[in-house]
Amino acid sequence: MNSSVIVFPGSNCDRDVATALTNLQFKNKMVWHKDSELPKSDLIVIPGGFSYGDYLRSGAIAAKSNILKEVIKAANSGCLVLGICNGFQILIETGLLRGALLRNKDLKFVSKDINLKIINNENKFCNKYKKNSIISLNIAHNEGNYFTQRDHLKELEDNNLIPFKYCDKEGSINENSNPNGSLNNIAGILNNKKNILGMMPHPERMVDNLISNSNGVELFTSILS
Amino acid sequence: MKITKEIIELHGLKSDEYSKIKLLMNREPNYLELGIFSAMWNEHCSYKSSKIHLKKLPVKNKNVIQGPGENAGVIDIGEGDAIVFKIESHNHPSFIEPYQGAATGVGGILRDVFTMGARPIALLNSIHFGDPSNKKTKNLLNGVVSGIGGYGNCIGIPTVAGETKFNNTYNENILVNAMAVGLVNKKKIFYSKAKGINKAVVYVGSKTGRDGIHGASMASAEFDENSEDKKPTVQVGDPFTEKLLMEACLELMKKDSIISIQDMGAAGLTSSSVEMAFKGGLGIELDLDKIPCREENMSPYEMMLSESQERMLIILEDGKENEARQIFKKWDLDFVVIGKTTDTKNLSLKFKNEVVATIPIEALSSKAPLYDRKWVKKKFDKKKINLKEHKKIKFDKAFFELISSPNHSNKQWVTEQYDQMVMGNTIERSGADAAIVKIHQKDKAIALTVDSSANYCKSHPLSGGKQIVCESWRNLISVGAKPIAITNCLNFGNPENPEVMGQFAENILGIKEACEFLDYPVVSGNVSFYNGTNNNNIYPTPVIGGVGLIKNLNKIKNHKFKKIDSHILIIGKTFGHLDQSAFINELYNIHDGMPPEINLLNEKNNGEMILKLIANENINSVHDISSGGIIIALAEMSISSQVGVKIQKPQKISNIFEYFFGEDQGRYLIEVEKNNLSKVEKKLRENNIYFENIGTTQKDYFELEKDLKINVKELYELNNKWYNKFNGLNS
DSSP: EEEEEOTTTTTTSHHHHHHHHHHOOOEEEEEEEOOOOOSSEEEEEOOOOTTTTTTTTTTTGGSSHHHHHHHHHHHTTEEEEEEHHHHHHHHHHHSOOOSEEEEEETOOOOOEEEEEEEEEOOOOOTTOOOOEEEEEEEEEEEEEEOOOOOHHHHHHHTTTTEEEEEEEOOOOOGGGSSSSSGGGGBBBETTTTTEEESSSBBGSSSSSSTSSOOOOOHHHHHHHH | OOOOHHHHHHTTTOOOHHHHHHHHTTTTOOOOHHHHHHHHHHHHHHOTTTTTHHHSSOOTEEEEEEEEOOSSSEEEEEEEEEEEEEEEOOOHHHHHSHHHHHHHHHHHHHHHHHHOOOOEEEEEEEEESSSSSSSHHHHHHHHHHHHHHHHHHHTOOOOOEEEEEEOOOGSOEEEEEEEEEEEETTOOOOOOOOOOSSSSSEEEOBBSSSSSTHHHHHHTOOBBBGGGGGGGGGGOOOHHHHHHHHHHHHHHHHHSSSEEEEEEOHHHHHHHHHHHHHTTTOEEEEGGGGSSSTTTOHHHHHHHHOOOOEEEEEETTOOOOOHHHHHHHHHTTTEEEEEEESSSOEEEEETTEEEEEEEHHHTTTTOOOOOOOOOOOOOOOOOOOOOOGGGGOOOHHHHHHHSSEEEEEEOOOHHTOOOSSSTTTTOOBBBBEEEEEOOTSOOOOEEEEEOOOOHHHHOOOOHHHHHHHHHHHHHHHOOOOOOOEEEEEOOOOOOSHHHHHHHHHHHHHHHHHHHHHHOOOOEEEEEEOOEEEETTTTOEEEEEEEEHHHETTTSSSOOOOOTTOOOOESSOOOOOOTTTOOOOIIIOOOSOOOOOOOOOHHHHHHHHHHHHHHHHOSSSSSOOOOOOHHHHHHHHHHHHHHEEEEEOOTTOOSHHHHHHHHHOOOOOEEEOOOHHHHHHHHHHTTTOOOOEEEEESSSSEEEEETTTEEEEEHHHHHHHHHHHHHHHOOO
């Protein structure tokens, strides 16, 4: 499977994602933000980082970049697109995903391992996970507090567009297990066609048991299957 | 402008120093030249008070590729890989403007590392604050932590370990020390020594602004009630530009274009150009009209003294200009040839077609003042604490108080504001004895730690110096790493005060003795004097950053208990030394007495034994015993693993407080499974290692006979209570 990782000057998880993809047998290419052509890709990843510094709203400038025009075209024609952390913020800014990512509820950068419950696995990104299973991934962000309008939230819930929510070790989804104030503990969302996933947690950091755990592997192998 | 007595004083120069300038110049300097002298001759840049002492430190062994004197130290970790690392202070700016001060501290130390060709792979920090109940402390802590995080998180280097400490001695002078660690190919290390005449001198990175002018001079004087006025001397950081600069430099370094490279740190353009020329025995000529400026009408004085961040000076090989320019263009950074190397041995500055300054390079570097300042030996307070003379306190109450005190509380509130996992190689994060970072796509790792113990160093600078090196060594051993080398950040008061200078001199001797004995050399470092306000000097606070090597990734240990019914052994002898301990300090508010003694021979034997036990897979977990003694170390093992303990008092002990809170050195706790116990005990006896078996791990309860019993979940809560409350008060 061919994958492309978009590299902005301030991307800083680009190498990590590329390493994970390559180790899992993707044929990966790095694509520079100034490029105006995408290599043939089955999967496009927009990695974490600070795209253009994010001194303005996170991802706002990146959404207007050369390469994003191509990503939007590809996404609209059904290519799989995965936005992780800053990548999620950029997807929101482009309008490919709806809603907003506000500052974390306690107004601080938060970096820690959190638990996620797999709410929906009937999509290209999560089919290797068991429904209702609990996985642990790492988060590291300042603006990950997902918010959207009530009718959109209902749409997300009703149409199985929320793949995972923050929970505690036992799987309870409540305020105490919500690290950033996200609506309904939402950690990631899909578009209606389910070919675009935006998520705040970093699956690429959890692909090696020696370093952390390997809970992120299934996300990538789901895409491969 | 006429150079008056007042102007000389404002530049932090003493009258005899000014006379020396006139002698070296053979004339009166002009205003610009005076500014340049003050930037190079201040304590921060010249090390004029510390140099003769620093020379005593051991700086070489078979692993050292580069010792002190370069942007950072370099050690060999085999297979063609080398580690570049250094620690540096940003104390003065952080007290005046905590967010920017701390952020630019991180930025500066990162530049020191990637200037040498290394990709930074880890950040660490040591931060010290005053009384936590003081409102100012809260603001400072908040600002410093978010500044450190703001910079490291954005540039994408994990902050993997650190220490956050509180002590009233830092009420008016906080300490912010940042350490950066990078990985480099041994054959592609870059240095700052210029070579060749008529080579292009290139300015790259951010534009020059008016921020940070006189920053280095500010860091070379005490504070007084007007410190707030010094805000404009604090630089403003831009981590995004630093990221661009880092990537561009690393990309250029893959080619053979660079003769030498130096970051513009303290004293900016002045010190970087002087340093490069001096090391190469050359002169340097700069055309100041070409400097990319952020603000209009900047004077040569402002350009030469600005400490704007994210800038570098490069001397290029002939014919490589275009290739290099393309790379910086790709990263949208300024790239301007601003001058050339010369054979004049002068720093020569042109502005608007006029020569505005000519100074012999040597006058700014090797001929800068050097002082053997007067120092006095510390008088010791040999009185020993006698608990019977003080109020009685119940053991469990004392323990609960200490484990929930600011200094022993869980530091998650701090560390969760740092991205610890970016780059995907962090095996062990903050909270462990040492962090472990895997070398990308190799089967080896490095272990990293930063340590300090100001209380010990204050009461006995010599012994404190030894202790802090040992503590660093012990922390690396505890995760299974072979300690390789250290970097030190020496934070002291006013060196013109003979007592402070005595602390410095004796402390260095202590560091030297321990480093030599343990073959643990100093490869880089930084001295920060004048940490004082209105004649109140801080406790001497050397901070040691240690790096160790782990060759086998399967032989890593941490301090988390792994099983129940394991035995818990103390390695090393417990005498029950309470003077200068956290227990006496925090619970009785007693601050005199002597620190625990250091026995380097035992330290070495015990440490090497631990490494053998780890290599032979005889033990499950290891933890070094430090502040708070055995009971706090046990608690940390329980809290992190949520496994309880059942401890028995050894029969011979005279006093439970002395035994469990005492801070004797060279000790470790190890967890040994039942079926390994006889094997381990035999090995310890054969090697004459003193040990005691003090109990076993158990489910749920942290228990010491009738004196203490608490559920491990409650213990966890207790350990988190202080920061949760602190956080609540701030939101």
